[in-house]
Amino acid sequence: MNELSELGEFGLIDLIKQDTINNHGNVIVGIGDDAAVLLPAPRQLQLLTTDMLVESVHFDLTTTTPWQLGYKAIAVNVSDIAAMGGAPRHAVVSLALPKSTPAEFVVNLYQGMKEICHEFGVNIVGGDTVSNPHGIVINVTVAGEVEPANLVRRSGAKPGDIVAVTGFLGDSAAGLALLGAGEWEDYDFAWPLVTAHLTPRPQVSAGQLLGSNGATSMDDISDGLASEVHEIAKASNVGIRLYAEEIPMRNELKEAAKVMDKPALDYALYGGEDFQLVFTMEPHQFEILTASQENFSWFKVGEVVTADQGVTLVDEEGNVQRLEARGYNHFHQEE
Amino acid sequence: MNELSELGEFGLIDLIKQDTINNHGNVIVGIGDDAAVLLPAPRQLQLLTTDMLVESVHFDLTTTTPWQLGYKAIAVNVSDIAAMGGAPRHAVVSLALPKSTPAEFVVNLYQGMKEICHEFGVNIVGGDTVSNPHGIVINVTVAGEVEPANLVRRSGAKPGDIVAVTGFLGDSAAGLALLGAGEWEDYDFAWPLVTAHLTPRPQVSAGQLLGSNGATSMDDISDGLASEVHEIAKASNVGIRLYAEEIPMRNELKEAAKVMDKPALDYALYGGEDFQLVFTMEPHQFEILTASQENFSWFKVGEVVTADQGVTLVDEEGNVQRLEARGYNHFHQEE
CATH class of the missing domain: 3.30.1330.10 (PurM-like, N-terminal domain)
Known part of the structure; x- marks a missing residue:
């Protein structure tokens, strides 16, 4: 041509x-x-x-x-x-x-x-x-x-709500890292990650279902879960507590993280472009909804707390640490 | 900062x-x-x-x-x-x-x-x-x-309609030429032209009035009048005849054209970014509308003819010539 x-x-x-x-x-x-x-x-x-x-x-x-x-x-x-x-x-x-x-x-x-x-x-x-x-x-x-x-904004989260996500996190960031490192074609675990990075699937059906079933706030995970929950916390004037062991990560991510010599959780928390949704909802409503939906696997990853408690992560040992808002930010010089 | x-x-x-x-x-x-x-x-x-x-x-x-x-x-x-x-x-x-x-x-x-x-x-x-x-x-x-x-598309022009524009043409292209040549600040005539190029005024009120008063087709003049009437002719399956001596050009354009050693009409026909509107309308409707509108100066520049007559320009001597569709076209290599 x-x-x-x-x-x-x-x-x-x-x-x-x-x-x-x-x-x-x-x-x-x-x-x-x-x-x-x-x-x-x-x-x-x-x-x-x-x-x-x-x-x-x-x-x-x-x-x-x-x-x-x-x-x-x-x-x-x-x-x-x-x-x-x-x-x-x-x-x-x-x-x-x-x-x-x-x-x-x-x-x-x-x-x-x-x-x-x-x-x-x-x-x-x-x-x-x-x-x-x-x-x-x-x-x-x-x-x-x-x-x-059915409109869901970032600003409706209330203390007591659960925080949940619509799918596995970290895939896209790990896929990007593998693409950058090269020679990823040899690894079977690389394919879902690279695919998640190159052709992400937006969660339209999930978003509509959540909108019509009482999600109190919602964000798509474009800049990493940590950054997005900070956005929700700020817009809703609440705190958020995440549990490291509840963050859904597929085995392929864990394998890739080993090869890349980086904690898998870093990809899941701070890696961008997953394009899953993170949302908040009253706990009872979340139970009813998850029980009735066979087509969706949603993962509770934390809860909404009061603003004075800030945005925190409970790690695998039960220690509470402040969760950094870092994620992808244009214009900041990279180290 | x-x-x-x-x-x-x-x-x-x-x-x-x-x-x-x-x-x-x-x-x-x-x-x-x-x-x-x-x-x-x-x-x-x-x-x-x-x-x-x-x-x-x-x-x-x-x-x-x-x-x-x-x-x-x-x-x-x-x-x-x-x-x-x-x-x-x-x-x-x-x-x-x-x-x-x-x-x-x-x-x-x-x-x-x-x-x-x-x-x-x-x-x-x-x-x-x-x-x-x-x-x-x-x-x-x-x-x-x-x-x-009130919606006006490109495709409604009918043979017998007049073709008119909402204001002076060529200013922006001449302004661009002056900016490129430099030293334009010395010329009083340059200001309206340079201003037309740098901060064009979109014709929203005129467009709405024309939409609610029977304009049969309309286009904004972003790529030059010649190119736009070709667009209307193609979309409406008609021909269009323009009269060179009816094309509205301000004196400043004529002065600038002399300095730039180029026919003023070239700027008006083939220069882009005027952001005036060109439209077609039944002649009687155009008369009624122009008589009732003291706030707008519209200029009849031609008429819609049948498709087989093509898109033509009647020059100052009365000679009919084909009007080229040239105007600004991205991706074509410049000579």
């Missing part, structure tokens, strides 16, 4: 606009006019979130395929919608690309985006494609909807 | 989230949760548009201030909403910045964004701020609303 410089901006748009609408009922105008025209569902609140991925900062084309990159660029936004208890509906995609980029790269990137959009019923309804001599930048904005009663 | 590396991502968010809500009635959650939560107006269609600006491609920090850059980043999106006949409501802003960027730069950039958002009643409800060693990239997504009856 051609380079973008031969194809031009309009040729590129023609190439990508096929199969972008997964729900024709809520799109009046998709790609190709000044703005997309969308039909909101009555009596729903609108959700809006945006995320930018920069080459060499957020992704490395030596370890991710364009398809995976496209999938993830949508996933990270869909995850934010899930964390509010909502359903993702529409995406607009901005791409900055060097002129020498092969058209095939863009087509594969869009295939990855279209795959996850198809899974979650999201329409790609517009975008902007511009040239950038300095590398690839992808920005995705996703609009979603939520029933007013 | 500090560099971003000292401030960190959360310090930065604290710095910019003041004065971001101009209409409290339609925002439930703004900056600071996983996604913004917004209250749509009943029975309106939702509009969504996004634009990305890349340093050294779309802007040059030696000729634009951060304030102007912020203003323009919002303006180009608001213009897309105007072109549909709609009202802009909410914006989310993604910034990729080198770690060495002074915090003051970001504050000034946001001041420019907040200024135009205040003018047009737009809320800044979220965003993403990431590091980028390779320069600055800004992506803005704007969500808007439009009454279903």
Whole structure:
């Protein structure tokens, strides 16, 4: 296939606009006019979130395929919608690309985006494609909807609530470490971790179920569990106590941690991009919900306490320590 | 003030989230949760548009201030909403910045964004701020609303309609040329042109009025009038005939064109980023509307013809020539 410089901006748009609408009922105008025209569902609140991925900062084309990159660029936004208890509906995609980029790269990137959009019923309804001599930048904005009663914010946690997560933690960070170290293909344990990093699955169904079943606060785990519980604690004006031995970690993570010579718990607490959900809920409500849901494995990892007790971790020996808020923070210089 | 590396991502968010809500009635959650939560107006269609600006491609920090850059980043999106006949409501802003960027730069950039958002009643409800060693990239997504009856697409132009524009053309392109040439401060004529380039005013009121008064098609002039009428002709399956002597050009443009040794009409037809609107309308309806509107100066520049007549320009001598679609096109190599 051609380079973008031969194809031009309009040729590129023609190439990508096929199969972008997964729900024709809520799109009046998709790609190709000044703005997309969308039909909101009555009596729903609108959700809006945006995320930018920069080459060499957020992704490395030596370890991710364009398809995976496209999938993830949508996933990270869909995850934010899930964390509010909502359903993702529409995406607009901005791409900055060097002129020498092969058209095939863009087509594969869009295939990855279209795959996850198809899974979650999201329409790609517009975008902007511009040239950038300095590398690839992808920005995705996703609009979603939520029933007013099902909206979950960060700020509703109450002392006495349990703290729980929707799945295993640390996989993505360990996967990233393995990708960075190279030669991971030899290890069977590496695959679920690398996959979790490259093509994370946003927890939309779980988020909607939690939203309609009394979750008092919720966050997606994009910057690591420790950082997210600090966010909830701050927004809700509460403290949070986590139990190290309750943090769900798969065996593959523990094996990888041994190879990487780092505590598995570090990946689970401080590693980013798991895109599981952390939420709080009244204990009785949590019991009822977990008993009735065979399709979900949720893990209680702690409890909400009063603000004066701070955010702490009870380690395997029963010692209580302050839990650092560290996680991925842009702009702080790395050591 | 500090560099971003000292401030960190959360310090930065604290710095910019003041004065971001101009209409409290339609925002439930703004900056600071996983996604913004917004209250749509009943029975309106939702509009969504996004634009990305890349340093050294779309802007040059030696000729634009951060304030102007912020203003323009919002303006180009608001213009897309105007072109549909709609009202802009909410914006989310993604910034990729080198770690060495002074915090003051970001504050000034946001001041420019907040200024135009205040003018047009737009809320800044979220965003993403990431590091980028390779320069600055800004992506803005704007969500808007439009009454279903007032929606104007590109595709409704009919043979017999007039073609008109909402203001002078060519200013922005001439302003860009003057900025590139340098020493423009000596010329009085340069100011309105440079201003048109650096802080364009989106035509929201005009767009809404045209939407509610029978415009049959509309486009904002981001890539030059020639390119936009080709877009309308293609989407509407019609031809368009423009008259060179009717294209509105201010005297300052003509003076600048002399200095730059280029026909003024070239700036008006092929220069981008004017962000005026071009629209089509039944002739009788256009007469009624222009007679009743003292606040707007609209210029008839041509007429819609049948598709087989193509897109043409009648020059000052009355010769009919094909009008090239050229305008700004990303990815095409420049000569």
